[in-house]
Amino acid sequence: MVVKRKGSKVFASLLAVSIAFGSVGYASAENTNGKSSYAHDQKVVARVDANRAIEHVRYLSEEIGTRPGGLEAEKRSADYIAKTLKGYGYDVEYQYFPVADQYIANVAFADGNTWEMAAAPNGKLSTEAVKGQVLYVAGGTNLSDFPSGTAGKIIVMPRADTTAGYRTQVDNAVKVGAKGVILQSLVGSRGNYGQTFNPSLTTNYDVPVYGSAFIQGEWLKEQAAKGPVEISLTAKHYSNLQSVNVIATKAPKTKTTKTKQVILGAHHDSVVGAFGANDNASGVGLMLEIARVYKGYNTEKELKFIAFGSEERGLLGSRYYVDQLTQEQRDSIEAVFVPDMVATNYDKAKNLYAMTPNGSTNLVTDSAISAGARLGNSDILPGTFGSSDHVPFHNAGIPAALFIWMGIDSWDPLVYHIEKVYHTPQDTIADNISAERMKSALDIIGAGLFSTVRKDVPALNK
Structure with missing residues (x-):
């Protein structure tokens, strides 16, 4: 995908x-x-x-x-x-x-391509697409990290290196009006690119919260730097x-x-x-x-x-x-x-x-x-x-x-x-x-x- x-x-x-x-x-x-x-x-x-x-x-x-x-x-x-x-x-x-x-997310692009990610159980899980424009944010642990015009965007952020840290990132993104959150995995200690991960959240959110592989976050950042990128988010709980x-x-x-x-x-x-x-x-x-x-x-x-x-x-x-x-x-x-x-x-x-x-x-x-x-x-x-x-x-x-x-x-x-x-x-x-x-x-x-x-x-x- x-x-x-x-x-x-x-x-x-x-x-x-x-x-x-x-x-x-x-x-x-x-x-x-x-x-x-x-x-x-x-x-x-x-x-x-x-x-x-x-x-x-x-x-x-x-x-x-x-x-x-x-x-x-x-x-x-x-x-x-x-x-x-x-x-x-x-x-x-x-x-x-x-x-x-399993909680599986799909990110769909206008050209028909899709990526598979992991969805947080506490985020919005819906087969009805949440659509929005990608905004890449380098930080996210402080509200000041988010630029004006963040509301209504799908925020992509490199995840903080602690669970408490990325939970704060999600809290802040939701406070500033994000339509969805994608937490980008990190590069590993041996230089290996981080894999898709399952965000562990304690708060329930009415927006999708996904975990991406490191390279997916990099690709989104590169595309967004060239111009507006629209994506659609869907997710499903498999039991x-x-x-x-x-x-x-x-x-x-x-x-x-x-x-x-x-x-x-x-x-x-x-x-x-x-x-x-x-x-x-x-x-x-x-x-x-x-x-x-x-x-x-x-x-x-x-x-x-x-x-x-x-x-x-x-x-x-x-x-x-x-x-x-x-x-x-x-x-x-x-x-x-x-x-x-x-x-x-x-x-x-x-x-x-x-x-x-x-x-x-x-x-x-x-x-x-x-x-x-x-x-x-x-x-x-x-x-x-x-x-x-x-x-x-x-x-x-x-x-x-x-x-x-x-x-x-x-x-x-x-x-x-x-x-x-x-x-x-x-x-x-x-x-x-x-x-x-x-x-x-x-x-x-x-x-x-x-x-x-x-x-x-x-x-x-x-």
Whole structure:
């Protein structure tokens, strides 16, 4: 729903780059695990296609768009994933679970473009449009910050850095006669552009009060500086919501009571206002492409491909999935691979990390790093990170790891760099996707996963 989409031309150029580079940058690997392991790696590497994976990213982020947990767009995402996996021949099921209400705002422009924001429950929620001219105000904590002629305008302000501060901003804007208030998110401590946020208010207002992403506020400021900008504000309260996990199963060649299970899972929702191309249509695209390649291979482990819902709302889908498992089912899971943000073009995100919440190694991290070594691919490194769908599995004692492109400062392993447009309307194919990074992730994760499902591998210490 963001103003302009430039994805088609850039997508075509990305595909051309992907075709051209092939496996450029990979040294001829010294096969440390024997010719057999390297040959098995090539069964995956030679077939996984970044073009196909990015086509899934394109559909999810451009055809569907933003995918907040529990809303209709997330269900459309689930249906697309389920249809794709069924088309590959997998048995697929939906797992629904309840999620909290959402308050979603839409900002419409005269040219028909719309933006998605978050609406404060205490502000006016109406499908009947509130129309007005944009006025950008740099302050707002003092009444004197508002120029004469403010009455009747829709005020856009960088939010104060405290809740009490932005509540004062809203109070003041209403006192001077604003028809609506849009609080602009701030730039984060690492330089990341702020995402859409939910204003927390204690007073009820008869005007709309919205929270925008940082870049949306900047775009509004730039447009208003060029001349009058008219916008229309509508909002809706969504209740009795359900989010959904999509689960596809590949049966092993032979199954016994001792057969282990391996999971490749990626969340398919996005935050409000963000197209989520890298976060996390990229992880879903990788998962679907690996599922396509694996469909014809015999495996000795049961393999599940899972698209988790509502990760952005607190890892709700993966938590629900783990909570429904019996202890016997948990014990049968040998490894969980979680790709989340695996195709960014951000220059500071220099390595693909296999992360665990406490930095420990396990079967997942070791299999991926070993695959990278066999392939001569130096992108993969171990790391510590605890904010994705690997966490509920780890907390349940199941070996799991997150795969994500990041930059980590050598002098402080807890200082990390994720792309500036993370969780913003700029997380698009045009602005934030690298075909080369996708190919590297496909090779490493695909080969590492295959090494765990094609034969029994002794469990490593967690």
